[in-house]
Amino acid sequence: MSRKLLPGKLVIATHNTGKLREIQALLAPYGMECLSAGELGLPEPAETGTTFVENALIKAHAAAKAANLPALADDSGLSVAALGGAPGVYTADWAEAAPFEGGPGRDWYMAMGKVEGKLAEQGPAAPRDCWFSCVLAIAWPDGAEATYEGRANGTLTWPPRGTMGFGYDPVFVPVGDTRTFAELDPEEKHAISHRADAFAKLVAEQFAG
Template sequence: MTNLFGKLVIATHNAGKLKEISALLAPYGVDCISAGALGLPEPAETGTTFVENALIKARAAAEASGIVSLADDSGLSVTALGGRPGVYTADWAERQWFEGSPGRDWYMAMGKVEGMLAELGPDVDRSCWFSCVLAIAWPDGESAVYEGRANGTLTWPPRGTMGFGYDPVFVPLGDTRTFAEHDPEEKHAISHRADAFAKLVKDQFGS
């Protein structure tokens, strides 16, 4: 297993996620390209944990491209909902046949979470956390995993335009702004993805 350098496939078709990961790796001279840009298929995420799904995506990209690949599996867990949506975070944004054209509707997903909390009453625990697992896979079959977390609370209605996913309703601990109201540089310093990346960087780049 060799450390990261040169070109790296980011196993995602999500433009927002690619942009964020590329920015985090830019200081280390890593040239990132997305699985989507390479025309790689998206594997079925059949795992029941963030680690399992991240490894599925990273290994599929590495095998298909012959290039070291990095996958991120992340999601929102809400205390009052027993940790849901968790690994099914993106699924909650998928439109059903009666909800319009296929694709992900994150406002709808945020509304689902808020609706479930509202059913639990005005004094419901609104604490939550974002999890991020980064998995690196090498074409020779080696792999490494790094886990990060950001704790916070949920707010409603959504605020901000600079994030993606559930960012507009997530207020990190110690702040009053949502992730979507943070400048990208600010978010990169405190996010669940930044926590996981700090561990990756220490292991792969020795810093």
């Protein structure tokens, strides 16, 4: 059994405000005081891993060491079956745009268009099955760690729809629904998302009993 998180301060190792909001909402019932890496001024480590697990652990360990507090990191992305699982761990890279003052630029509409363009190259019969993956990694300052993996299956739609969510949410229609993640209220998305799936596994081990 992995070490248990105790109520108190927990660094959320992200500079992504959308991810931070989702994780804070999921952690709210468990007595955790969430501090973001951004508000603590922590640098973003290079994500040199080739899997979601590796990248989540890189971020969690870097934040735990820098802040001397337990840290929770998320690494997630969209995989498209017809594209051989791409963009996968390179999900954010596909959104890289021109830098702006204060940090790198991310253009998610450009990224969604890139996915759609690559599908279009395969013709109208190309399957549109896809899935979101999420790995939540917890790291402690002494090097202890734990990981939890989640997944949400769906299909891609075009053009993008909805104004909620972030990333590729406007083109992702989860199985069993006709709306995109970006058209769902946050509470609805939290109930069925890849992050919620991973978080349920984290809760079962960290907070149950």
